[in-house]
Amino acid sequence: MVITDRNRIVVEIVPPRREQNKFFERGVREGWLTPPTDPATEPPPRHPMVPFDELMQELERDREDR
Numbered sequence: 654m655v656i657t658d659r660n661r662i663v664v665e666i667v668p669p670r671r672e673q674n675k676f677f678e679r680g681v682r683e684g685w686l687t688p689p690t691d692p693a694t695e696p697p698p699r700h701p702m703v704p705f706d707e708l709m710q711e712l713e714r715d716r717e718d719r
Contacts, residue, residue: 656664680686703711 654666655662656666677686677688681688
């Protein structure tokens with residue numbers, strides 16, 4: 654909704670902003686956190702975790718290569 658005075662916009666009423674996390678706001682303000690470029694998108698899909706046994710076998714193969 655827009656309120657005008659003599660055809661000049663003086664007030665624009667918009668839905669309330671979504672309350673952000675104080676931690677997030679502080680990080681952005683201090684510069685150690687970068688906000689997303691498009692907050693409407695979902696985060697990228699997570700990669701499946703490697704089972705522990707498979708991880709240890711891979712580590713052993715890497716050590717054998719030396």
